Amino acid sequence: MAKKAYLTTTLPYVNAAPHIGFALELVQADAIARDLRAQGHEVFFNTGTDEHGTKIYENARAEGKEPQAYVNENTAHFLRLVESLGADLQAGRFIRTTDEDHMAAAQEFWRRCDAAGDIYKAKYATKYCVGCELEKTDSELEGGKCPIHPNLKIEEREEENYFFRFSKYQQPLLELYERYPDFVVPAHRQTEIRNFVADGLKDFSISRLKEKMPWGVPVPGDGSHVMYVWFDALVNYVSTLGWPADEKKFSEFWGTKEEPKAIQLAGKDNLRQQSAMWQAMLMSAGLPPSRHILIHGFITSGGEKMSKSRGNVIDPFEVVEKYGVDALRYWLLREMPTFEDGDFTWEGFKEAYNANLANGLGNLAARVMKLAEDNLSEPIPEFEPTLHVIHGFEIKKAMDVLWVRIQKLDKKINDEEPFKLVKTDVEKGKALIAELVSELASIVRSLAPFLPTTSEKMSTAIQANKKPETLFPRIA
RNA sequence: CGCGGGGAAGUGUACCGGUUGCACGCUUGGCUCAUAACCAAGAGGUAGUGGGUUCAAUUCCCGCCCCCGCAACCA
Numbered sequence: 183m184a185k186k187a188y189l190t191t192t193l194p195y196v197n198a199a200p201h202i203g204f205a206l207e208l209v210q211a212d213a214i215a216r217d218l219r220a221q222g223h224e225v226f227f228n229t230g231t232d233e234h235g236t237k238i239y240e241n242a243r244a245e246g247k248e249p250q251a252y253v254n255e256n257t258a259h260f261l262r263l264v265e266s267l268g269a270d271l272q273a274g275r276f277i278r279t280t281d282e283d284h285m286a287a288a289q290e291f292w293r294r295c296d297a298a299g300d301i302y303k304a305k306y307a308t309k310y311c312v313g314c315e316l317e318k319t320d321s322e323l324e325g326g327k328c329p330i331h332p333n334l335k336i337e338e339r340e341e342e343n344y345f346f347r348f349s350k351y352q353q354p355l356l357e358l359y360e361r362y363p364d365f366v367v368p369a370h371r372q373t374e375i376r377n378f379v380a381d382g383l384k385d386f387s388i389s390r391l392k393e394k395m396p397w398g399v400p401v402p403g404d405g406s407h408v409m410y411v412w413f414d415a416l417v418n419y420v421s422t423l424g425w426p427a428d429e430k431k432f433s434e435f436w437g438t439k440e441e442p443k444a445i446q447l448a449g450k451d452n453l454r455q456q457s458a459m460w461q462a463m464l465m466s467a468g469l470p471p472s473r474h475i476l477i478h479g480f481i482t483s484g485g486e487k488m489s490k491s492r493g494n495v496i497d498p499f500e501v502v503e504k505y506g507v508d509a510l511r512y513w514l515l516r517e518m519p520t521f522e523d524g525d526f527t528w529e530g531f532k533e534a535y536n537a538n539l540a541n542g543l544g545n546l547a548a549r550v551m552k553l554a555e556d557n558l559s560e561p562i563p564e565f566e567p568t569l570h571v572i573h574g575f576e577i578k579k580a581m582d583v584l585w586v587r588i589q590k591l592d593k594k595i596n597d598e599e600p601f602k603l604v605k606t607d608v609e610k611g612k613a614l615i616a617e618l619v620s621e622l623a624s625i626v627r628s629l630a631p632f633l634p635t636t637s638e639k640m641s642t643a644i645q646a647n648k649k650p651e652t653l654f655p656r657i658a
Numbered sequence: 659c660g661c662g663g664g665g666a667a668g669u670g671u672a673c674c675g676g677u678u679g680c681a682c683g684c685u686u687g688g689c690u691c692a693u694a695a696c697c698a699a700g701a702g703g704u705a706g707u708g709g710g711u712u713c714a715a716u717u718c719c720c721g722c723c724c725c726c727g728c729a730a731c732c733a
Contacts, residue, residue, distance in 0.1 A: 232733060237733075348730090371662080373662070381660085381661075386731060412733065449727095454729095459730095480727080519670095525669095529669095530670080544693060548691090549692030551692095599690095654693080656693055
């Protein structure tokens, strides 16, 4: 029986168009999933969309739409992104937090936390701007005033909310980090979260009054509240596996308390939710923790945060349309540091594309296969089996190794001049060319987790002993 | 206030205390199988800043400046 593995992205909130940052997370997850498959694992790949909450409710109303219709439209864009990036959903799921089974699972999850004594009602103070007719968070206020209505006083309002006993899990969380020093990757993120937890935890609110915001999962046993959006959203990581109904599937992929297996990806802004809050929720519900939380950085654009007002937003679809999926995948996986921030500019993208895809990989494939096509009478016998190439989730480093091999192969051709050798010593020349092709084949195999489409094309060319169509035309 | 990360050739990055390495870009030379590609050589950095420890610091310690994330309800 194949070993089972589980991998998930966070679920993007569908109140805006898909962001290139989510493309990064998806592609990283997909590369790791493919690498795990190359190791013989059966991988459950999860991604999807987060569809409840205030922002969505308001946006839908602003557009005069029913919330469900609104999220249906927006989710379609995310689904299209997943498909156009070549993320491999076979034996996985694109989950939506409005899916029936997920909502039922969220309610069951709530019941278990409640049964564990971790949910209680308390007063919750909110800050309300009469001008906006909205509740405001501290980070939305400037000097205690609403930046849009600085003349109006912020009103303090109180309401009853359900709270989750986060504070109870301080010690268990610290033990979890102790037990798995590589729980959060990279290590400095684990340091960060450990310090945060060690500083003390405050219980957090997990519901909203339904009369104010009905767009959420109903709280079990209390018709006047809905779950606060991310309590419901986090549960997707287990509901996607059919939890609570399918115990077997759940424990096979998610793992057990003795052997947790789930690998989660998230951006650095999500460290706390994934590696502390969600883990505490799992403990409360009596479920095994995750095994790894992989934290990636942010993509800036021209050195600045992407934002509509700055007009520097990079649209992942545009990159794919212009240069192809693998060009974008390449940039995200190798030009972007795996765990740190990276900067996208079109000039930088083009430079990297020309240097490494057109001149590097593409040109090498062309020169080797031209030699093969002209001089070998048949394809090389067999490919060597694929070895998995990503170690410690260091995607960029794994790719760097491949590009060193590309460089070496180019050098070998220059040094040993097979194009001359075939003219002076046919047999030796052919043997050398066959050697070059098999090294290319080996590189191609290792490339599959990162650039699956290109790997496929090159592999076809090698098996046919034909020079492939231009893989990556140079960008002028 | 606090927690975490980072400041190095034009740009992006690696490293253990002991002549700063790599990639892209640039200059020159070589080759012609290849996508004006490939290979070689070269130019280019007082490693944010001020102290300290040391025979010796980019690498360790302290102060300061600047950038990023978190700062608890903002997916």
